Amino acid sequence: MKNRVGFxxxxxxxxxxxxxxxxxxxxxxxxxxxxxxxxxxxxxxSEEILFGNDENKIMQPASATEIMTAIIAxxxxxxxxxxxxxxxAAKETGTCAFLIPGEKITLEDAxxxxxxxxxxxxxxxxxxxxxxxxxxFVRKMNEKAKEIGALNTTYTNPVGLDGTDGMDYSNQxxxxxxxxxxxxxxxxxxxxxxxxxxxxxTVPPTNMHKEARTFQNTNKLLDKxxxxxxxxxxxxxxxxxxxxxxxxxxxxxxxxELISVVFGTDSNTVFNCTETLLKYGFAHPDLKEFSxxxxxxxxxxxxxxxxxxxKVTENSVLAPIKELSQFLKINLDWISEDKTIILEKxxxxxxxxxxxxTAYINGSKIQLSHAPFIENGLSFVPxxxxxxxxxxxxxxxxxxxxxxxxxxxxxxxxxxxxENVYYYCNSEPYEFKDIKIINDRVYVESNSIELLLxxxxxxxxxxxxxxxxxxxxxxxxxxxxxxxxxxxxIPLAALAxxxxxxxxxxxxxxxxxxxxQELSINTDISVEDLxxxxxxxxxxxxxxxxxxxxxxxxxxxxxxxGKVEIIxxxxxxxxxxxxxxxxxxxxxxxxxxDTKFEKLEEKLYxxxxxxxxxxxxxxxxxxxxxxxxxxxxxxxxxxxxxxNSWKLTRQIPCATGKxxxxxxxxxxxxxxxxxxxxxAGNNAWVKNYVGFYSSYFFHSVxxxxxxxxxxxxxxxxxxxxxxxMPLEDSEWFSNNIPVNTTVFIR
Numbered sequence: 224m225k226n227r228v229g230f231x232x233x234x235x236x237x238x239x240x241x242x243x244x245x246x247x248x249x250x251x252x253x254x255x256x257x258x259x260x261x262x263x264x265x266x267x268x269s270e271e272i273l274f275g276n277d278e279n280k281i282m283q284p285a286s287a288t289e290i291m292t293a294i295i296a297x298x299x300x301x302x303x304x305x306x307x308x309x310x311x312a313a314k315e316t317g318t319c320a321f322l323i324p325g326e327k328i329t330l331e332d333a334x335x336x337x338x339x340x341x342x343x344x345x346x347x348x349x350x351x352x353x354x355x356x357x358x359x360f361v362r363k364m365n366e367k368a369k370e371i372g373a374l375n376t377t378y379t380n381p382v383g384l385d386g387t388d389g390m391d392y393s394n395q396x397x398x399x400x401x402x403x404x405x406x407x408x409x410x411x412x413x414x415x416x417x418x419x420x421x422x423x424x425t426v427p428p429t430n431m432h433k434e435a436r437t438f439q440n441t442n443k444l445l446d447k448x449x450x451x452x453x454x455x456x457x458x459x460x461x462x463x464x465x466x467x468x469x470x471x472x473x474x475x476x477x478x479x480e481l482i483s484v485v486f487g488t489d490s491n492t493v494f495n496c497t498e499t500l501l502k503y504g505f506a507h508p509d510l511k512e513f514s515x516x517x518x519x520x521x522x523x524x525x526x527x528x529x530x531x532x533x534k535v536t537e538n539s540v541l542a543p544i545k546e547l548s549q550f551l552k553i554n555l556d557w558i559s560e561d562k563t564i565i566l567e568k569x570x571x572x573x574x575x576x577x578x579x580x581t582a583y584i585n586g587s588k589i590q591l592s593h594a595p596f597i598e599n600g601l602s603f604v605p606x607x608x609x610x611x612x613x614x615x616x617x618x619x620x621x622x623x624x625x626x627x628x629x630x631x632x633x634x635x636x637x638x639x640x641x642e643n644v645y646y647y648c649n650s651e652p653y654e655f656k657d658i659k660i661i662n663d664r665v666y667v668e669s670n671s672i673e674l675l676l677x678x679x680x681x682x683x684x685x686x687x688x689x690x691x692x693x694x695x696x697x698x699x700x701x702x703x704x705x706x707x708x709x710x711x712x713i714p715l716a717a718l719a720x721x722x723x724x725x726x727x728x729x730x731x732x733x734x735x736x737x738x739x740q741e742l743s744i745n746t747d748i749s750v751e752d753l754x755x756x757x758x759x760x761x762x763x764x765x766x767x768x769x770x771x772x773x774x775x776x777x778x779x780x781x782x783x784x785g786k787v788e789i790i791x792x793x794x795x796x797x798x799x800x801x802x803x804x805x806x807x808x809x810x811x812x813x814x815x816x817d818t819k820f821e822k823l824e825e826k827l828y829x830x831x832x833x834x835x836x837x838x839x840x841x842x843x844x845x846x847x848x849x850x851x852x853x854x855x856x857x858x859x860x861x862x863x864x865x866x867n868s869w870k871l872t873r874q875i876p877c878a879t880g881k882x883x884x885x886x887x888x889x890x891x892x893x894x895x896x897x898x899x900x901x902x903a904g905n906n907a908w909v910k911n912y913v914g915f916y917s918s919y920f921f922h923s924v925x926x927x928x929x930x931x932x933x934x935x936x937x938x939x940x941x942x943x944x945x946x947x948m949p950l951e952d953s954e955w956f957s958n959n960i961p962v963n964t965t966v967f968i969r
Contacts, residue, residue: 306351924950
């Protein structure tokens with residue numbers, strides 16, 4: 224333990240030294256700001272200015288104005304609101320999306336065009352439609368600017384026009400700092416953040432445009448990768464008076480976000496200055512402190528927040544132990560003579576001393592991540608040994624600044640809960656007739672659950688499965704049910720979590736309190752998460768032709784580049800692809816295929832596998848066999864008919880098609896094409912091949928002609944589209960799976 228801590232400290236010192244060196248090197252900043260009129264860099268959560276150069280200088284915002292335009296629209300209208308393009312809006316000069324008078328477009332699409340493609344006419348379209356009056360919209364913009372604290376900002380129009388466009392617009396002004404504060408506000412609006420992070424936007428057909436249109440983001444830094452952070456938005460603009468303006472947001476791995484604003488002579492200047500500012504800012508030695516400044520952590524236990532704030536370091540959470548022990552019902556003693564803290568619960572003990580980085584758990588010495596200390600009369604101790612000893616779970620959310628402690632500890636295996644523990648539900652006593660302790664968790668017989676919920680939510684459970692039906696919604700628990708003597712037992716804490724029931728454990732009185740105001744199903748948890756579909760993606764080049772068939776000489780349509788799904792291939796030369804609007808064949812030279820494959824290691828229990836076949840996918844087969852190939856798990860599931868359902872009888876590890884030649888997905892049938900030997904190239908063969916669609920087969924791993932193994936790769940994508948399996952399993956498969964058996968591949 225000591226060696227590991229020492230090594231961690233050494234690494235931490237190296238990181239801090241490296242960051243301080245970067246931060247201390249301000250020569251790059253002075254060079255990067257030579258042709259800059261004004262710039263600023265702030266830490267978003269605290270508004271701390273990390274660097275500024277004439278940040279309060281009055282400037283023309285140009286179409287950076289549209290950040291405020293987006294704020295007013297998002298806070299006052301629905302994204303699905305349909306806007307009508309007026310004659311005057313369509314005539315807006317500058318970068319545009321070629322909207323036509325009378326064209327109908329949703330607010331969401333207008334915002335995307337305005338923020339991503341810098342389509343100026345969209346700002347006017349939005350302003351004219353949200354309140355029905357552009358003047359009212361501009362009044363709201365100025366009102367919001369003052370509310371945000373952008374006191375040197377004045378708007379005369381929603382587009383960014385200035386004095387060069389007419390005297391009516393001469394008062395359109397802002398500062399780099401004001402623009403940073405406005406952007407900070409905007410980035411806290413989820414829809415705004417999502418839009419400005421898009422590299423491209425595709426607008427669907429409208430009443431005036433028959434084809435979908437795709438536009439590139441003018442923010443070229445979105446395409447770049449950085450070691451310590453990523454660009455999260457927002458906008459690059461230009462006008463004669465303002466020059467080039469670049470407003471940018473970036474976030475590091477710790478969730479700290481910086482906002483930069485640069486006014487400069489040309490685009491290279493503002494982009495280069497922005498990169499330099501961000502690298503400088505993320506290396507700032509006080510950055511973490513700034514980000515935490517206005518966001519004190521809170522400890523949440525069973526829906527209640529401790530009044531005392533914890534101290535959060537890089538590797539530990541320290542809590543005021545007196546209040547914490549009262550909340551968690553832990554017995555506490557304080558020995559003032561040697562400043563010792565003794566904690567006890569259920570016969571387990573923790574001894575800690577103020578100022579010492581060692582402690583004792585049940586007599587065994589351990590190393591602490593941080594020594595306990597006293598501040599303002601309160602004793603703070605690290606939570607980790609407390610949680611580990613007494614069976615609590617700690618979850619720290621650095622975004623919401625919440626340290627959540629699960630208030631239901633694990634029980635000892637030998638605890639007879641049914642005899643020694645009293646249960647209360649919403650302050651009323653409740654008796655569970657049948658309780659079991661399994662793997663330190665409380666399990667309750669399923670019939671008792673129905674009585675507990677008083678028919679407010681109907682639940683259906685499955686034996687040895689995480690999957691449940693809650694009022695017809697299929698969801699799943701963190702832990703599976705258990706079956707004993709033909710009865711199903713449910714993990715109480717896991718079920719409570721899904722239904723919004725708070726559970727509190729009172730050790731001194733040996734009581735468990737269950738509380739809910741209104742039972743609700745957590746719809747964010749879907750059983751489909753257990754069986755994610757496997758997708759193979761590629762990036763298509765700009766103007767990729769789409770052909771109606773393999774070898775066709777004339778394209779029927781074109782894709783303007785971007786992400787597409789690979790459905791199947793033909794000899795690595797032709798690929799059948801699709802995106803949101805188009806499907807068809809194209810040639811390999813137009814595609815850059817992502818070759819990475821991440822196998823899903825989480826296993827399904829047999830009853831869960833049967834649930835998906837019988838109840839979720841509702842698969843059928845005309846024979847007594849059914850096959851489901853799980854591409855994410857590289858597993859062949861074989862079912863046999865059992866009365867009116869399918870029973871899992873065999874699972875075979877497999878290797879399916881590589882991303883450059885993927886196994887086709889869908890529902891197929893075993894055909895008559897089968898045999899013993901099939902050449903596989905390079906003096907290799909496969910045995911026991913069974914066809915199911917076109918040139919796709921089940922067969923063995925690669926073997927030599929004498930039958931010895933040539934390539935035994937399984938458990939990952941490795942084939943040219945066929946489905947490989949172990950040699951002995953392929954023989955069984957060929958001998959037993961009849962023609963017309965359904966094959967489901969996902």
